[in-house]
Amino acid sequence: MVSYPHQRRFWVLAVRCYMFRNLLNKIIYLLLPQRCISCGRFGEIICGECLSRLPRENNPYGAISFYSYGNPTVKKAIWLLKYKGCYSIAKKFAESVYDELIEELSEHLELLNPDKNEKVILIPVPLSKERLRERGYNQAEIFAGELVKINKGVNFEIAIDILEKIKHTPSQVSIKDREERLKNLKGAFRLNPKMKDGIRDRIAILIDDVVTTGTTLGECERVLRRGRPRKIIKVAIAH
Numbered sequence: 001m002v003s004y005p006h007q008r009r010f011w012v013l014a015v016r017c018y019m020f021r022n023l024l025n026k027i028i029y030l031l032l033p034q035r036c037i038s039c040g041r042f043g044e045i046i047c048g049e050c051l052s053r054l055p056r057e058n059n060p061y062g063a064i065s066f067y068s069y070g071n072p073t074v075k076k077a078i079w080l081l082k083y084k085g086c087y088s089i090a091k092k093f094a095e096s097v098y099d100e101l102i103e104e105l106s107e108h109l110e111l112l113n114p115d116k117n118e119k120v121i122l123i124p125v126p127l128s129k130e131r132l133r134e135r136g137y138n139q140a141e142i143f144a145g146e147l148v149k150i151n152k153g154v155n156f157e158i159a160i161d162i163l164e165k166i167k168h169t170p171s172q173v174s175i176k177d178r179e180e181r182l183k184n185l186k187g188a189f190r191l192n193p194k195m196k197d198g199i200r201d202r203i204a205i206l207i208d209d210v211v212t213t214g215t216t217l218g219e220c221e222r223v224l225r226r227g228r229p230r231k232i233i234k235v236a237i238a239h
């Protein structure tokens, strides 16, 4: 089949648009006047009033989590963060849960040795290379990064090279059964062999956007334990 230059140009442009759509989304969100996704008021992606009214839910499956994923606004916010490059959602959530998180962590933070400038390591649940290429960013990493920013790096630091996702798996959201979810994740994560001493004797916080049945955070925790950390704490924005 003969392909004409203008046809080729169209496809090159189409592929480029697809590849950069997250960047485009991000630019769109930066340029457009923001409206609250709950009440529609102009100003912020989610206004303080609506944010403070979101239902809370904590500690399923031994994880610290903050918001109820069953709430339509929370669900929409997570969707915007996860698929639409709307980073300001991560910032809003991080600002709103930060004090509570510090409170929850207080007994562990007291154990940090200030003389050694010891910090808690925030480890976002990694995406596979394929998923990262497809999405362009890791939403858990964006959220963790916002927490470190608010903390000004005083006792938090982020590490994205300790835990790796080496197997591309279908989205956990599409699998309802807990056993099937576990099977889906078998062998999916590993400790980066070059960084295997990276969390030895350290306090690590595993971070995900949503905890559903706890299988992803649980599997990541199991793998991280091989690095012999002092403590692993699991945190998610919503359940």
Ligand SMILES: [Zn+2]
Binding pocket: 036, 037, 038, 039, 040, 041, 046, 047, 048, 049, 050, 051
């Ligand atoms: Zn609002």
